[in-house]
Amino acid sequence: MFEQPIPTLRRDGDTLVILDQTALPFRTETISLRSLNDAAHAIRSMQVRGAPLIGATAAHGVALALVQDGAGDQSLRHALQVLGATRPTAVNLHWALARMARVLHPLTPAARVHAAWAEAEAIRADDAASCDAIGRHGLALIAAIAARRPGPVRVMTHCNAGWLATCGAGTALAPIYAAQAAGIEVEVFVSETRPRNQGLLSAWELRAAGVAHTLIADNAAGLLLMRAEVDLVITGADRVAANGDTANKVGTYLKALAARAAELPFYIAAPHSTLEFSCANGASIPIENRDAEEVRLIRGMNADGGDGDLRLVPTETQVLNPAFDITPANLITGIITERGTAPAAGLAGLYPEAV
Numbered sequence: 001m002f003e004q005p006i007p008t009l010r011r012d013g014d015t016l017v018i019l020d021q022t023a024l025p026f027r028t029e030t031i032s033l034r035s036l037n038d039a040a041h042a043i044r045s046m047q048v049r050g051a052p053l054i055g056a057t058a059a060h061g062v063a064l065a066l067v068q069d070g071a072g073d074q075s076l077r078h079a080l081q082v083l084g085a086t087r088p089t090a091v092n093l094h095w096a097l098a099r100m101a102r103v104l105h106p107l108t109p110a111a112r113v114h115a116a117w118a119e120a121e122a123i124r125a126d127d128a129a130s131c132d133a134i135g136r137h138g139l140a141l142i143a144a145i146a147a148r149r150p151g152p153v154r155v156m157t158h159c160n161a162g163w164l165a166t167c168g169a170g171t172a173l174a175p176i177y178a179a180q181a182a183g184i185e186v187e188v189f190v191s192e193t194r195p196r197n198q199g200l201l202s203a204w205e206l207r208a209a210g211v212a213h214t215l216i217a218d219n220a221a222g223l224l225l226m227r228a229e230v231d232l233v234i235t236g237a238d239r240v241a242a243n244g245d246t247a248n249k250v251g252t253y254l255k256a257l258a259a260r261a262a263e264l265p266f267y268i269a270a271p272h273s274t275l276e277f278s279c280a281n282g283a284s285i286p287i288e289n290r291d292a293e294e295v296r297l298i299r300g301m302n303a304d305g306g307d308g309d310l311r312l313v314p315t316e317t318q319v320l321n322p323a324f325d326i327t328p329a330n331l332i333t334g335i336i337t338e339r340g341t342a343p344a345a346g347l348a349g350l351y352p353e354a355v
C-alpha cells in the first residue's frame with residue numbers, strides 16, 4: 001500500500017489535521033480543524049482540494065460538527081447542508097455526505113459521534129485502497145507501452161491528481177508511482193493549470209518522489225501532443241456521468257481534443273466515489289465559477305523567499321473563471337477505476353450494481 005509522505009488528513013482526538021495546500025509548494029504546513037466551519041472553510045478555500053480528498057474532509061467535518069454542536073437531528077442536518085454547499089462540481093463531496101447520512105440518521109444521538117468518526121475513517125481507507133487499485137490497473141497500460149519500445153514512457157497529466165488530491169497514492173499519478181515501483185522509466189509532462197496552478201503541486205510531488213518530470217505552460221500541451229512527444233495522457237476526474245462524459249479541471253477538454261487529433265490515448269483515472277450513474281451526461285454536471293481575483297493574480301515566491309500574490313491586471317478587468325470543463329466520452333480512450341479499465345461508454349459493465 002502506498003504511504004503518503006505527509007498524510008493529507010489525519011484524525012487527532014477531536015480535531016482533524018490537514019496539510020494546508022494553499023501554502024504549497026512554498027511551505028509545508030498543517031492546520032488543525034476543530035469545527036464544522038473550519039472544515040467548510042478548508043474545502044471552500046482549497047486548503048484541501050482534489051475530488052476524493054474533498055469528500056473525505058467533508059465526512060470528517062460531519063464528525064467535527066457532531067462533537068462541537070451536539071449530535072441531534074438538527075445539528076446533523078445542518079452539517080450535511082453546510083458541507084454540501086462548499087463546492088459544486090466534485091461529486092465525491094455528495095457521495096461522502098450521503099454515505100455519512102445513511103449511517104448516522106438511523107442512530108440515536110448518543111451513538112452518532114463514534115459512528116461518524118468510524119465512517120469517516122472508512123471513507124479515508126476506502127479511498128486509499130481505490131488509489132492503490134487504480135495504480136495497479138494503470139500500470140498495465142504503462143507497462144504495455146514500455147514493452148513496445150526502449151526509453152521512458154512519456155505521460156502527460158493536468159491539474160493535480162496525485163497523493164495530495166486523495167487519501168492515498170492519487171488517481172492519475174497512482175499508475176506513475178506504481179510504474180516507478182515496478183522499475184519502469186517514466187517521464188511526466190505536467191501543465192501549470194492556471195489559475196490555481198495545481199500542476200505545481202504535481203511537480204512538487206513528483207520531484208519529492210524522484211520521478212522525472214517537465215513543467216509546461218498549459219498552452220504548450222497541444223504542440224507536444226501533435227509532435228507525438230507524449231505516449232499517453234492520464235488525468236483525474238471530479239465527476240463522471242453515466243455515459244462517460246467527465247468533468248475535470250478546466251483545460252482537460254483541450255488536452256483530450258489535441259490527443260484525439262494526434263491519435264494518442266487519453267485516459268481518465270477515477271475511483272467509484274467519482275462516478276455518478278444517476279447523472280445521464282455531462283450537460284447536467286454543475287461547473288464551479290470561482291473568484292475573478294484567482295485569474296487577476298498570480299502566486300509566487302519573492303527574491304527574499306517569501307511567497308505572495310502578484311497582480312497581473314487591475315480589478316476593473318472583467319474575468320470569467322470556470323474551474324472545470326467537460327470532456328465528452330467519445331474523446332476518452334478509457335476510464336481507469338479500482339475495478340479495472342473500461343471504455344468511457346462501457347463503465348456500467350464494471351459497476352452493474354450501480355445502474
Ligand code: MRU
Nearest residue numbers: 049050051159161165236237249
Ligand atoms: O479545484 P481542485 O484543485 O479541487 O480540482 C482538482 C481536480 O480537478 C483534479 O484533477 C480532480 O479532482 C482529480 S483528483 C484526484
